Structure formats: C-alpha cells, structure tokens
Amino acid sequence: MVNSRKLPEYIETAIIGAGPHSLTLVNHLLHKKPKLRSRVMVFDPSGEWLTQWRHQLEAQEIIHLRSPAVHHPAPNPFALRKFAETRPSELYPPYDLPGTKLFQDFCDHLIKTNGLEKLIFPAIVTKIKPLKPKNFQLQLSSGQEICTRRVVVATRADEINLPPWVKNLQPPTLVHSHQVDLRSLNLQGENILIIGGGLTSGHLALGAIAKGATVDLMSRKQLQEKLFDTDPGWLGPKYLKSFEAQPCWHERYDMIQKARNGGSLTPAVMLKLKRLTREGKLNLQENCQVTHAHHHQNQWYIKCENGQTQQYDRIWLATGSKFQAQNHHLLEDIWGQYNTPIIQGLPVLDKYLRVKGAELFIMGGLASLRLGPTARNLSGAIKASNLITEALVKPSLYLD
Ligand SMILES: Cc1cc2nc3c(=O)[nH]c(=O)nc-3n(C[C@H](O)[C@H](O)[C@H](O)COP(=O)(O)OP(=O)(O)OC[C@H]3O[C@@H](n4cnc5c(N)ncnc54)[C@H](O)[C@@H]3O)c2cc1C
Structure with missing residues (x-):
C-alpha cells in the first residue's frame, strides 16, 4: 500500500x-x-x-x-x-x-x-x-x-552483463534473465537457449522445462557445483582477515573476482538438471560460446565457436551483472x-x-x-x- x-x-x-x-x-x-x-x-x-x-x-x-x-x-x-x-x-x-x-x-x-x-x-x-x-x-x-x-x-x-554478440535485447525472444517472468509463460513445444553458468541459469532451465520447453544450457566454462556462491570462509576471519589487511585496492578487486569466480549451481539444482538431461529435456553445452545470432521468421539462428548452427524460439541471457x-x-x-x-x-x-x-x-x-x-x-x-x-x-x- x-x-x-x-x-x-x-x-x-x-x-x-x-x-x-x-x-x-x-x-x-x-x-x-x-x-x-x-x-x-x-x-x-x-x-x-x-x-x-x-x-x-x-x-x-x-x-x-x-x-x-x-x-x-x-x-x-x-x-x-x-x-x-x-x-x-x-x-x-x-x-x-x-x-x-x-x-x-x-x-x-x-x-x-x-x-x-x-x-x-x-x-x-x-x-x-x-x-x-x-x-x-x-x-x-x-x-x-x-x-x-x-x-x-x-x-x-x-x-546487466551482455555477451558481445548481443547488440540490442529484443523482448520477448531475446532477454536478460531479470526480464523473464516464468509465471506468465506457456512454453509448450518451445526450444530455448539459456546462456550462463550460475544459479539463475539453472532456475530458469528448470522453470522453462516445467512449462513444456526443451532447453539448451550453454556455459563458456565447465559448470561448477557449489553450495554457496562464495566460500563460507568469506563470512569470517578465515579469508576476510587477509582481505582487510590488503592495502592495495587492485589486489582486493582481484581477490573478489577470484572468490566469486563466475557463477555456480547448487548440488540440488545440478542433480535436477542432470536428471532432465537423461530424460532428453535438457542439453548441457559446456565450454561453448555463441559467435553470431540472427533472427528470422520468429526463430533465432545461433552459430557457436564449434561452427554448429542451432535454432531456438527464445534466448535467455543469465549472464549476471x-x-x-x-x-x-x-x-x-x-x-x-x-x-x-x-x-x-x-x-x-x-x-x-x-x-x-x-x-x-x-x-x-x-x-x-x-x-x-x-x-x-x-x-x-x-x-x-x-x-x-x-x-x-x-x-x-x-x-x-
Ligand atoms: C534471483 C535472486 C536470488 C537471490 N537470492 C539470494 C539469496 O538467497 N541469498 C543472498 O544472500 N542473496 C541473494 N541474492 C542477492 C541479493 O541479496 C539480492 O540481489 C537483493 O535483492 C539485494 O538487495 P538490495 O536491497 O541491494 O536490492 P533490491 O532488492 O534490488 O532493492 C533495491 C531497491 O531500491 C529501489 N531503487 C533503485 N533506485 C532507486 C532510486 N533512484 N530511488 C529510489 N529507490 C530506488 C528499487 O526500487 C528497489 O526496491 C539474490 C539475487 C537474485 C537476483
């Protein structure tokens, strides 16, 4: 109110x-x-x-x-x-x-x-x-x-972080993860590409599949499994002591980057993703990046580093911020x-x-x-x- x-x-x-x-x-x-x-x-x-x-x-x-x-x-x-x-x-x-x-x-x-x-x-x-x-x-x-x-x-x-091949977002078929609202979507029969390796990409993949889509989850690195997004040692003196003692701000920046190390998935979400992979509803594409995207007649045509071209109804960018x-x-x-x-x-x-x-x-x-x-x-x-x-x-x- x-x-x-x-x-x-x-x-x-x-x-x-x-x-x-x-x-x-x-x-x-x-x-x-x-x-x-x-x-x-x-x-x-x-x-x-x-x-x-x-x-x-x-x-x-x-x-x-x-x-x-x-x-x-x-x-x-x-x-x-x-x-x-x-x-x-x-x-x-x-x-x-x-x-x-x-x-x-x-x-x-x-x-x-x-x-x-x-x-x-x-x-x-x-x-x-x-x-x-x-x-x-x-x-x-x-x-x-x-x-x-x-x-x-x-x-x-x-x-928001956008990959270099994205010139402009094109809602509703090319959006950043924060624009996706699973509650309002019917994805029956659609094929969706989700880009990213963090928990958001995992949540969106599970949500999209639950709504009838098949999903390719593409990550530029190997997917990482971690309970928390940063090591719990960062909650106390184990790591914070040396961080706070570091007088160089650039060094501190590097320590932050290293500790966050891109995104990760929780073991529980990873387990569900692996099950869906076995059921043929999800395809995990690790160590892979898009080089080019082209939209034609309601379809996205994606070219990857490996030279393959694939076709999708939607692309969701879970590429963080x-x-x-x-x-x-x-x-x-x-x-x-x-x-x-x-x-x-x-x-x-x-x-x-x-x-x-x-x-x-x-x-x-x-x-x-x-x-x-x-x-x-x-x-x-x-x-x-x-x-x-x-x-x-x-x-x-x-x-x-
Ligand atoms: C999907 C998701 C799940 C997360 N889950 C966790 C979790 O489990 N545990 C955890 O520790 N962290 C989690 N996080 C990270 C973090 O805790 C959240 O991003 C959290 O929302 C950050 O809180 P905030 O107050 O900084 O920002 P917000 O929740 O975004 O609130 C900021 C507010 O500022 C207002 N605002 C912005 N600009 C202006 C302005 N110019 N004038 C007036 N108001 C303005 C906005 O309207 C907004 O209401 C999660 C993040 C996401 C995206």
Missing part, C-alpha cells in the same frame, strides 16, 4: 531504496537507537518494502534461498529460526535454507511489528546534490525536493566533488562505507572493496548495517 506521508523540508537521514539491504540497515539502526525513527525516511518508487526482491524470486519461481537462515534483516541472527519454529518444513537442507515464503513472511512480520511501512516515501530519487557546507538535496521524480544531513544509497546499483560506479546516475556528481577513487568500477569508501569526506554511505556490491565478495548478498547487508549503524549513532564518528 502506497502511503501518503507528507514530504518534510528536511530529514536527518535519507535511505534510498527499500530492498533487503535497506531493511537490514533500518532494523539494526532502530534496534540500536529507537528514537532515530522519526529522523529516518526511506525512498522507493513502489512505496513498499522488498518489491524488487519479491518480484525476482517469484518471477524465477525460486523455492528457497541459497543463503542460510542466519542471513536475514533482523539484528538477532536466530530470529528467523525462532519465527520458523512452527514451520520446520520450510527450512531446507543442508543448512536450513529458508523457503522463499517463510523468508517473506518473516520480513513482513519485522516490518509490521516495527511499523516500518510508515518510514517509506513513494518516489524515485533522481539526483543527490551536495550542498555547502554540509547536507545534501535529494530531487525526486515527483519534482519535489528534500534536504538531508545523511544519505544511504541502497539501490542495488548493478548493470557488473558494478560500474562511474555510470551510477545518482552518484555522478558525488565522485568528482569528493575525489573518490574508482577501481575497476568500485569506489574506495572509508571504513564505515562513507564516500570519503561525506556523510553519504553506500551499501551492496558497490561497497565490495570494503566488505569483500559477499557485499551484494544478505550477509553483506548485515556487515554493512553494523558499520553504518555505528557511524550513525556515535557522534564521535560524525564528520562535522
């Missing part, structure tokens, strides 16, 4: 985006200092919490999360397990991975019990303008403006104003995830040079929330 909260002229802390990262921060912050409630405002065009998150899981018909039950927006790591006491069948093996519905209900419970709907103002922030000597002005899609002392950007600022801070339209004035170094698309932030010299914090993948390879995940949201909360509640850490 979009609320009709009136826009004040000034708010102490503005949070842009109402996804899981923002929700985690708000829960941590208000747990630490409840009286900040009246001084925080969250902006999201939907006017509600988790709209985008909910959409992406439902569109791919994802049954359970990949991350374990301790990764969620509440400050107490065991809160989700406690909430699930009467719903044990919705915690999936091997590490109690929360079911999508359970996770959503838990978040709704947090939002309701803490009255967090009231914090959201329904608008897109179109610009963040630094004001002298401090403060920022946020410009909204509605044409309104608000002045704020502190800003947190929690917008998931990634850009990348972070390019310099292209982030909300932050384009900020980088220059505060002389922020950008390393391979990632900004160098201070240890509380602030743009150096500004009360402007960044959560999510763009904070990877500080948080490591899990920055974009729910565990990264928890780490970021702890750091940002500290900087928001301790006057000794304020920049003025």
